[in-house]
Amino acid sequence: MRLSVEPTGRTEYGPGVIAELPGFVDSLGHRRAFVVTDRGLRATGIVERVEKILAAAGIEHAVHEDIGPNPSTAELDRGAARLRAFGTATVLALGGGSALDAAKGVSLLAGNPGAAAADADRLWDAAAGLPLIAVPTTAGTGAETNGFGVTEDVCARRKVYIGHASVKPRIAVLDPELTLGLPAGITAATGLDALVHGIESLASRGATPFSAAYATQAVGLVGRWLPVAYRDGGDLEARAELMLGAHLAGHALTLSGLGLVHGIGHALTAHTGTPHGVALAAVLEEVMQFSAAAAGEAYEATARALHVTPAGSAAAIEAVREISGAIEIKRPLRELGVTREEIPEIAAAAVADAVTKNAPRLPSAAEVAELLRSVY
Structure with missing residues (x-):
């Protein structure tokens, strides 16, 4: 049997490791971060905590929190439009699996001007997306380990797979403190x-x-x-x-x-x-x-x-x-x-x-x- 296995990528794991986010952003060659998260996470205090960590280190950032529990192709398109307007940055995926999946799609679409999430089937061989760091706030989906996500085509009432090797998170930041409570x-x-x-x-x-x-x-x-x-x-x-x-x-x-x-x-x-x-x-x-x-x-x-x-x-x-x-x-x-x-x-x-x-x-x-x- 012959097997070929891709490297698993960098994983940072442990209570409090979220404090090291600025260094992780720096390591990917940017001093700017575009945070993609879901609509409900701010109420937990986690979004504000991340914003303070980035601001204290002088990392310019924007927060996009227009992601629902089952993100739609329309939500990905809106996120990509905002990221294109913000400009080149590290994409920081923050939240549960839906937010992480959506961030991959947003990153990929932003790297392919003119593309839309409905083009998902044709994007696997597209141009690269922006580099991505994944910070899960739940323990379940494993979305931080791969370069694909699931989005919903509401009109067709079906799930669509969107992804590309370039949007596999460069760094997975696993801080169990973010899941407390x-x-x-x-x-x-x-x-x-x-x-x-x-x-x-x-x-x-x-x-x-x-x-x-x-x-x-x-x-x-x-x-x-x-x-x-x-x-x-x-x-x-x-x-x-x-x-x-x-x-x-x-x-x-x-x-x-x-x-x-x-x-x-x-x-x-x-x-x-x-x-x-x-x-x-x-x-x-x-x-x-x-x-x-x-x-x-x-x-x-x-x-x-x-x-x-x-x-x-x-x-x-x-x-x-x-x-x-x-x-x-x-x-x-x-x-x-x-x-x-x-x-x-x-x-x-x-x-x-x-x-x-x-x-x-x-x-x-x-x-x-x-x-x-x-x-x-």
């Missing part, structure tokens, strides 16, 4: 996303020994510390370990790709606006059961990472069910706003999603529809 519901949704990243990375058709190493560590860390962080949002050790686990899961999925849980999750979110992690939780154990015959070794590795015996698919599924229960995240589809009439459309969208083609067992739309009805 994160609401329990957000902790659960983002943490469950990280757990799924690890599990699907182990089971995916694109899995390699490198991705499996990241994924195994990620599943172990997230499985242990997510329930702790959910119970006590102020536990810094739990927050730090969960953030590290989510970051490793991001590296895993970047190498291996994901699978059917994410294919369904994307479709559910596009149709109902359900938070990503909640959408994944609705079908996680059921997809694992559907895939078990084709993913036995991967689920055995999952069970071992979660320290359950005897290791095997049944043990892994039960352990995941217990974690979902501990963080109170699983909901039937009817509570997420899905109607029975929408199920065939959602199933078709899930099968068409690019990540589903990486699943260990390839489903038909009819099989996905049956699975969705089982959790209705």
Whole structure:
């Protein structure tokens, strides 16, 4: 077997590391920063903290906080227009996965005058975007590890992948202090996303020994510390370990790709606006059961990472069910706003999603529809 693996990039990890942001900006050759964040983060005090750190070091900056929970192509276009007006700078992606994904798109579009987010499929070979630093404020998406993001084409009611090698964050700044006090519901949704990243990375058709190493560590860390962080949002050790686990899961999925849980999750979110992690939780154990015959070794590795015996698919599924229960995240589809009439459309969208083609067992739309009805 011959394998080629890209370098993982620079990671700065530890409580308080956010204070070193000016040096990180300097290291990328700029004294200017364009901060991309979501509309709600300022209320936490984090945006103001970052602004003060940058200002104290003489870093000229602007803050763009027009990003929603499921960023649309229109939001990316608005951000890119503002960045073009601001001028050349380091892009500082600050927030959860939506803000980080949006920042990548904004950076790429700003480097390609005249391009629009609707051109996403044609931008993978475009000119380079501006250099990017990622500062996640949740522990889940792993968006700081790769150069692609997910945006929503509202008109087409589908998720669109936008990315380029140039917008893979040059530096990932992991400060668990930024996640202290994160609401329990957000902790659960983002943490469950990280757990799924690890599990699907182990089971995916694109899995390699490198991705499996990241994924195994990620599943172990997230499985242990997510329930702790959910119970006590102020536990810094739990927050730090969960953030590290989510970051490793991001590296895993970047190498291996994901699978059917994410294919369904994307479709559910596009149709109902359900938070990503909640959408994944609705079908996680059921997809694992559907895939078990084709993913036995991967689920055995999952069970071992979660320290359950005897290791095997049944043990892994039960352990995941217990974690979902501990963080109170699983909901039937009817509570997420899905109607029975929408199920065939959602199933078709899930099968068409690019990540589903990486699943260990390839489903038909009819099989996905049956699975969705089982959790209705």
